[in-house]
Amino acid sequence: MFSDAEAAALYDVINPWDPARYPEVVFCTELVMAADAVLDLGCGTGSMLHHARDLGHTGRLVGLDPDQGMLDRAERRTGIEWVSGVAADATWDGEFDLATMTSNAFQHLVTDDELRASLTAIRASLRDGGRFVFGTRHPQARAWESWNPSNAFDLEDATGRKLRMWHEVESVVGDVVTFTETTAERDDTVLRVDRASLRFLDVPALAGFLTEAGFTIEDQYGDWHRGPITETSREIITIARRI
Known part of the structure; x- marks a missing residue:
């Protein structure tokens, strides 16, 4: 968790x-x-x-x-x-x-x-x-097109814990993009998944x-x-x- x-x-x-x-x-x-x-x-x-x-x-x-x-x-x-x-x-x-x-x-x-x-x-x-x-x-920049697991990035939290994060689009309906943000260990063990929708x-x-x-x-x-x-x-x- x-x-x-x-x-x-x-x-x-x-x-x-x-x-x-x-x-x-x-x-x-x-x-x-x-x-x-x-x-x-x-x-x-x-x-x-x-x-x-x-x-x-x-x-x-x-x-x-x-x-x-x-x-x-x-x-x-x-x-x-x-x-x-x-x-x-x-x-x-x-x-x-x-x-x-x-x-x-x-x-x-x-x-x-x-x-x-x-x-x-x-x-x-x-x-x-x-x-x-x-x-x-x-919306013309279509930022959501880069929100995918292939663009995962590594980072460390304030305590030095090594993490990996990525985003994945679930749907694009009209001007609303729904996606998930996954926080994981470096071995891709998932710790947390947050879901959100944004309007462009x-x-x-x-x-x-x-x-x-x-x-x-x-x-x-x-x-x-x-x-x-x-x-x-x-x-x-x-x-x-x-x-």
């Missing part, structure tokens, strides 16, 4: 919130540090908010996530509000200047109803003119949902370096403003 706590610790090993390695960190940090009150939806282990506090953010920081293993790890840092739940459950009313969904967390909003409920709650949580920033994988929305579809929810798209980029969206972009980075 590979516990939720171990999975959360491994997540931090695989995805360190490191500005030297990931342009997403630089992009998001600039926005977070300029906002007095920030709501991080799908905060995971809280790395982004931890980083903001380390840089001297003195305002209100709130992290929301449904995964208790992740939140347990996030809660090691005090001075930040940690809340269990999903975006659609948010009940804040005009309390934040900025809402974020990093690491493609937006793609976990799979159904139309889930998207609409989440965007409605996110908009309600923002002050007038508040911004919602998030990234998604651009294109630019017009995103605009439709955001407009319907009461947002206007302020900026949209094809990468975290603020490059334009092109025919080869692998990402869609959106900054939407509450209207």
Whole structure:
């Protein structure tokens, strides 16, 4: 077995919130540090908010996530509000200047109803003119085509335990991809299998949902370096403003 706590610790090993390695960190940090009150939806282990506090953010920081293993790890840092739940459950009313969904967390909003409920709650949580920033994988890049056991990779957790991880697509139905993530020993003895579905929305579809929810798209980029969206972009980075 590979516990939720171990999975959360491994997540931090695989995805360190490191500005030297990931342009997403630089992009998001600039926005977070300029906002007095920030709501991080799908905060995971809280790395982004931890980083903001380390840089001297003195305002209100709130992290929301449904995964208790992740939140347990996030809660090691005090001075930040940690809340269990999903975006659609948010009940804040005009309390934040900025809402974020990093690491493609937006793609976990799979159904139309889930998207609409989440965007409605996110908009309600923002002050007038508040911004919602998030990234998604651009469907034209077909990222899921590389999610297969032949692309398994070896890694070590924080204790030095040697592991292997791979992904395998179960289905592609419309714009929803369902896949498994397997964590194993190096001899391929399976320790844990997690299953998830992600939605790959294109630019017009995103605009439709955001407009319907009461947002206007302020900026949209094809990468975290603020490059334009092109025919080869692998990402869609959106900054939407509450209207």
